[in-house]
Amino acid sequence: MFADQQRGQALVLGIVIAAVGAASLVVLYNFGQTIEARSRLTHAADAAAYSGALVQARALNAIAYVNRSQIAHQVAMAHMVTLGASAHYLDAMQSQRQRGNPPASLIAMLFGPDAGAAYQGARGPSNADGRLASAFAQHDRVVHQVLEMAAREIVGDLTASRERAMREVLAANYPAFGEINAGGASAAASPIDLRLLTDGWPGYTERHAATRKAGLRPATEDAVARYGFLDRRNDTRRNPWAVSSRCPLHRHELRRRGSTWLGPDGHWGALDTQSYHALRSNRWIGCYFREYAMGWGTVQGEKSRAPDDVEFVEDPPADFSQEDFWRWVEHATSWNIFDGATNPMANSYAMASARRWPGRGLPAYREVASKRLAEPLRFAIAVSLDSSVVQTTDADSAVTAPSGQFRYTALGRTGAVTVSTAAETHFARPERRADGRSELATLFRPYWQARLSALTQLEAVQAGRLR
Numbered sequence: 001m002f003a004d005q006q007r008g009q010a011l012v013l014g015i016v017i018a019a020v021g022a023a024s025l026v027v028l029y030n031f032g033q034t035i036e037a038r039s040r041l042t043h044a045a046d047a048a049a050y051s052g053a054l055v056q057a058r059a060l061n062a063i064a065y066v067n068r069s070q071i072a073h074q075v076a077m078a079h080m081v082t083l084g085a086s087a088h089y090l091d092a093m094q095s096q097r098q099r100g101n102p103p104a105s106l107i108a109m110l111f112g113p114d115a116g117a118a119y120q121g122a123r124g125p126s127n128a129d130g131r132l133a134s135a136f137a138q139h140d141r142v143v144h145q146v147l148e149m150a151a152r153e154i155v156g157d158l159t160a161s162r163e164r165a166m167r168e169v170l171a172a173n174y175p176a177f178g179e180i181n182a183g184g185a186s187a188a189a190s191p192i193d194l195r196l197l198t199d200g201w202p203g204y205t206e207r208h209a210a211t212r213k214a215g216l217r218p219a220t221e222d223a224v225a226r227y228g229f230l231d232r233r234n235d236t237r238r239n240p241w242a243v244s245s246r247c248p249l250h251r252h253e254l255r256r257r258g259s260t261w262l263g264p265d266g267h268w269g270a271l272d273t274q275s276y277h278a279l280r281s282n283r284w285i286g287c288y289f290r291e292y293a294m295g296w297g298t299v300q301g302e303k304s305r306a307p308d309d310v311e312f313v314e315d316p317p318a319d320f321s322q323e324d325f326w327r328w329v330e331h332a333t334s335w336n337i338f339d340g341a342t343n344p345m346a347n348s349y350a351m352a353s354a355r356r357w358p359g360r361g362l363p364a365y366r367e368v369a370s371k372r373l374a375e376p377l378r379f380a381i382a383v384s385l386d387s388s389v390v391q392t393t394d395a396d397s398a399v400t401a402p403s404g405q406f407r408y409t410a411l412g413r414t415g416a417v418t419v420s421t422a423a424e425t426h427f428a429r430p431e432r433r434a435d436g437r438s439e440l441a442t443l444f445r446p447y448w449q450a451r452l453s454a455l456t457q458l459e460a461v462q463a464g465r466l467r
Helices: 002-006 009-099 104-111 113-121 128-173 216-224 325-332 344-352 457-464
Strands: 192-199 205-208 235-238 253-262 268-282 286-301 355-357 365-368 377-386 416-427 448-453
Touching (some): 009 113, 009 216, 009 253, 009 268, 009 286, 009 344, 009 365, 009 448, 104 113, 104 253, 104 268, 128 377, 192 416, 192 457, 286 325, 286 344
Antiparallel strands (some): 192 377, 253 268, 377 416
């Protein structure tokens, strides 16, 4: 009787256990599907963030190349004005030689046959000034239009380019979903949504005038210093024998002077002169140097001024047939004609006939903002995958919301799988400096690289609000 009452209870227990097991398998399957979706989405989001940081790195490196191109064009323009001054100088020297003031034979006798031959053979190239001025204008146009426009477009397009790259990476990881939503766009377009949590780009770079002590100007001056052709072109020769018993240690001098400079206004200038300084003496002032200008030439900006150490007068006399040289110097100038080392007379002729080339001077340039020099350029994103595309056993084989008979906590409150990640663009030299010191980030060296980054506390809080 008792045995009959126990018959069938094991079957009920077995059914209960089977039901619990089936439910557990369903929940485990659903949970596994969501975890798989989250893992895949995490890899896709990391790839998208890294691609965005790479876009930033390429943009900053592109700006660095623009800045370096600006320097290269400035070096070329310095060569142009130097060649222009040299051509002007040779034209003037040819004219003076033809006038015999001074004669080439005298220069050869006093300072050697090579000096006489150089004076005799001086001849400027045909139409050099026009051709060089045209080339200078082309460089100026590239500097202020082409390169400036390129830098402006790089800066202005970075945000859109970065987002476009990230959406393309997400689309490549989920080709079946088509174009990826951007910044909370309508979910009808795609089940994947990309949102920017934080962005360090606004204010990361600044546009500076090139007259500052740091940046483009000193970098340009350092580059120009590498070229001997742009260095000072100074040389002095003296004849070997005594000229006057009043000053037995003095000699006739042949002074060659030349320099290329970048003025305070950001315009290039160059000056080349050569003068024969004949040693003279009289009872009124004793020994002095009578300057005979042999060659002169200068090229400068339209409103530029010569350096302060260039001695000259505004309206030099064409000759001294009406007045002694020393008397004119005494009442019209403050020149040192007793032991001076320059060519003030030739300088004056050069300034009176200066070639003025139009130009806009040094351009503005872009650099990392001073208060951001120690910071990488970072951003954080959140990527969401709508639960409707996560294949599970709930709601017609797809989870539409975190509710139902087999509810679980793998999805957020929004009914979507949401992950967040961050990436940054940082400045890193490919090798250490020779002096071992660290180097601050700069947009004059294309050493910008991309990497993923951990979320900050603020970014994590913002990401949590989207789940």
